[in-house]
């Protein structure tokens with residue numbers, strides 16, 4: 001299991017109000033999954049992804065990354081786990097505007113002193129090639145299209161040899177065809193390299209590309225559907241839409 005979320009709740013304090021963004025969420029993400037998290041605005045998708053990626057911490061419950069309980073780790077230790085295991089892709093690409101495509105991809109490697117300059121160059125070249133941007137290495141983000149920017153972001157997420165990429169609405173700012181191209185690329189990397197992907201989306205067409213669908217509503221997991229590569233429809237192994245109990249059972253897509 002690359003990520004395990006155990007009975008996680010998250011409460012945000014907003015003025016004098018408590019916002020319960022996640023309520024007793026249980027989820028396991030097996031290595032090699034291509035998982036979509038869907039749900040309406042405010043259902044908790046980004047909060048869940050941020051907690052999975054150790055960008056945010058739960059108010060209650062446990063997060064286990066690659067068998068390691070990350071609760072109570074210091075910010076430095078969390079940064080280390082993130083840097084070596086998890087890559088992020090955001091809806092707004094989040095590239096540094098003054099850096100070229102290759103410098104953006106190289107950036108996370110500069111935090112890893114054990115990686116030589118030679119190896120850095122090699123990896124940047126390899127990953128820009130994988131995302132089909134070898135010829136655009138010296139372009140700055142504002143000289144690239146939205147789809148190309150997202151490809152740079154994907155190369156940056158992978159360059160540290162991340163085992164899991166967490167993508168928060170990666171196609172939301174792209175037109176349909178470009179978004180489909182980004183999904184194709186993520187899927188190809190998933191199949192060929194075994195990288196686990198977890199992405200959130202509002203878009204039904206994007207959801208349909210996953211092998212695991214998680215549907216969220218009001219801070220809870222409502223449904224979990226699975227599909228084998230040879231199947232067209234999802235089999236819902238967990239469906240809480242009829243049962244409104246607070247604490248869901250452990251949801252293990254690989255069980």
Ligand SMILES: Nc1ncnc2c1ncn2[C@@H]1O[C@H](COP(=O)(O)OP(=O)(O)OP(=O)(O)O)[C@@H](O)[C@H]1O
Pocket residue numbers: 012013014019020021039040041042043044045046047048
């Ligand atoms: N930093 C914060 N402070 C206060 N409330 C927050 C914070 N972040 C999220 N929330 C609240 O938590 C709930 C879940 O938000 P979240 O962003 O996870 O939803 P989402 O499903 O990703 O929504 P969207 O699809 O609009 O991005 C919402 O009610 C939101 O207003």
